Amino acid sequence: MVQPTGISKSLTGISGFDDLTLGGLPTGRPTLVCGSAGCGKTLFATTFLIHGARDLGEPGVFVTFEERPSDIAANVASLGFDVEALVAADKLSFEHIEIDPNELAEIGDYDLEGLFLRLELAIDSIGAKRVVLDTIESLFSAFSNPAILRAEIRRLFDWLKDRGMTTVITAERGDGTLTRQGLEEYVSDCVILLDHRAENQISTRRMRIVKYRGTAHGTNEYPFLIDEDGFSVLPVSSLGLDHLVFDEHIASGVPDLDAMLSKGGFHRGSSILVSGVAGSGKSSLAASFIGASAERGERSIYFSFEESEGQTVRNMRSIGIDLAPMLKQKLVRHVAARPTFYSLEMHLAVMIREIQRFDPSSSCSTRSRHSWKAVTGSKCSPCCCAWSISSRAAALRPSSPI
Amino acid sequence: MTTESSNARKLTLYVAGQTPKSLTAIANLKKITEEHMPGQYEIEVIDLRENPKLAKEHSIVAIPTLVRSLPVPIRRIIGDLSDVEKVLVSLKVQGE
Ligand SMILES: Nc1ncnc2c1ncn2[C@@H]1O[C@H](COP(=O)(O)OP(=O)(O)OP(=O)(O)O)[C@@H](O)[C@H]1O
Numbered sequence: 155m156v157q158p159t160g161i162s163k164s165l166t167g168i169s170g171f172d173d174l175t176l177g178g179l180p181t182g183r184p185t186l187v188c189g190s191a192g193c194g195k196t197l198f199a200t201t202f203l204i205h206g207a208r209d210l211g212e213p214g215v216f217v218t219f220e221e222r223p224s225d226i227a228a229n230v231a232s233l234g235f236d237v238e239a240l241v242a243a244d245k246l247s248f249e250h251i252e253i254d255p256n257e258l259a260e261i262g263d264y265d266l267e268g269l270f271l272r273l274e275l276a277i278d279s280i281g282a283k284r285v286v287l288d289t290i291e292s293l294f295s296a297f298s299n300p301a302i303l304r305a306e307i308r309r310l311f312d313w314l315k316d317r318g319m320t321t322v323i324t325a326e327r328g329d330g331t332l333t334r335q336g337l338e339e340y341v342s343d344c345v346i347l348l349d350h351r352a353e354n355q356i357s358t359r360r361m362r363i364v365k366y367r368g369t370a371h372g373t374n375e376y377p378f379l380i381d382e383d384g385f386s387v388l389p390v391s392s393l394g395l396d397h398l399v400f401d402e403h404i405a406s407g408v409p410d411l412d413a414m415l416s417k418g419g420f421h422r423g424s425s426i427l428v429s430g431v432a433g434s435g436k437s438s439l440a441a442s443f444i445g446a447s448a449e450r451g452e453r454s455i456y457f458s459f460e461e462s463e464g465q466t467v468r469n470m471r472s473i474g475i476d477l478a479p480m481l482k483q484k485l486v487r488h489v490a491a492r493p494t495f496y497s498l499e500m501h502l503a504v505m506i507r508e509i510q511r512f513d514p515s516s517s518c519s520t521r522s523r524h525s526w527k528a529v530t531g532s533k534c535s536p537c538c539c540a541w542s543i544s545s546r547a548a549a550l551r552p553s554s555p556i
Numbered sequence: 557m558t559t560e561s562s563n564a565r566k567l568t569l570y571v572a573g574q575t576p577k578s579l580t581a582i583a584n585l586k587k588i589t590e591e592h593m594p595g596q597y598e599i600e601v602i603d604l605r606e607n608p609k610l611a612k613e614h615s616i617v618a619i620p621t622l623v624r625s626l627p628v629p630i631r632r633i634i635g636d637l638s639d640v641e642k643v644l645v646s647l648k649v650q651g652e
């Protein structure tokens with residue numbers, strides 16, 4: 155598990171990302187996070203810094219070249235990050251580098267020693283272990299001598315490395331290059347590319363670890379989410395095919411159907427596809443299965459791609475299944491999203507996260523959610539696992555893109 | 557009618573230690589002010605290595621930086637001030 159000679163890593167607190175990288179970013183080294191405008195660079199960097207300061211006893215310095223510190227604090231306040239409290243507790247320090255090129259004339263040779271001195275003071279005053287530079291490329295629009303800037307940025311990265319700072323540097327994507335100013339050539343250890351694409355008006359965020367020296371890591375493109383819970387990476391494409399297999403059978407919720415099945419129900423952990431023309435009872439079958447699970451005291455999630463929670467409850471009540479009390483007791487969770495709301499892989503990613511979150515009650519935590527074990531590696535999980543396909547089958551109508 | 561403050565002229569040169577660039581800038585500034593504007597400016601040299609807090613307070617990034625804080629508008633020149641003409645143009649106050 156722990157590589158004895160491996161490089162040491164620093165957790166980012168970004169769920170999924172730390173799994174993907176087997177422990178986070180390289181400790182004491184610079185990491186480049188690049189991507190187009192609005193793809194989430196600042197949020198990635200902020201999460202990394204706050205997690206270190208708040209949860210790991212690693213104070214951090216945020217050097218911002220663009221947004222004001224008060225704006226950054228306001229942007230992440232909704233994610234439960236109390237930036238001001240961390241600043242007040244000397245766990246976080248902001249260094250806002252503002253340069254107005256209009257009131258600046260360049261005459262003769264100069265360097266960026268002022269930036270170094272400010273950074274050094276900030277690091278020393280809180281005993282920082284982590285640093286964010288967001289985004290240092292802005293210097294190129296403030297100063298007009300690129301040769302000096304390149305030499306100074308190289309010196310800065312070396313200096314941060316010498317001081318053992320785990321650093322995140324953000325940069326905007328260039329034309330055919332990872333960054334506009336070719337910063338990737340300075341950062342040789344770890345490069346992460348964020349991407350925000352819209353295809354058929356459906357937006358998908360993806361990330362890729364372009365390189366990470368001295369360690370294994372996932373190499374695919376992974377979808378990630380930015381929502382009210384912040385930044386989370388969903389390693390869907392690293393799904394293995396090594397889930398546990400069970401002999402146990404569980405009731406489908408329709409006694410006549412159970413009688414037709416050899417051992418009186420579905421195999422626990424199996425995927426059941428329910429297919430049929432419109433109005434043939436697919437959703438009803440799914441709801442019956444959920445109802446039977448609830449009767450056993452097991453939790454289920456109902457993913458709906460067509461009906462809202464209220465509609466599902468009303469329609470199922472008409473066939474004698476009352477989901478309302480199950481929902482109230484948190485035995486059932488209803489998740490509704492239109493197919494067009496996300497791309498296919500984002501739907502999958504959201505489903506994985508919903509399953510990870512919907513922890514089982516202690517009474518059924520002994521039954522592991524085997525089929526998703528490979529994805530999450532988590533210990534506890536909803537114990538009803540045939541949910542996925544039976545409820546998803548309700549959305550497998552020909553008209554749906556899923 | 558001129559009050560004291562409207563006549564006030566102030567130049568501050570920010571350096572960091574005794575580096576060649578800093579020493580050159582100090583020498584150039586001395587020469588320029590003595591030759592071209594004797595007695596016109598109050599001049600202060602601040603070594604940020606001795607007082608790094610001032611770098612943040614005064615928003616200094618590049619070294620050396622020359623700031624003309626008075627008269628307004630504020631002017632900033634970065635570099636070792638090796639081109640006398642350019643320095644004079646940059647420091648020129650409108651109407652002079
Ligand atoms: N608190 C939040 N809640 C929900 N979504 C958020 C939150 N903060 C950011 N986002 C989403 O994340 C997106 C990217 O934010 P971020 O500022 O990190 O991107 P960026 O790559 O740094 O952008 P820029 O190129 O402008 O610097 C925002 O456009 C927004 O959609």
Ligand SMILES: [Mg+2]
Nearest residue numbers: 195196197288
């Ligand atoms: Mg940003």
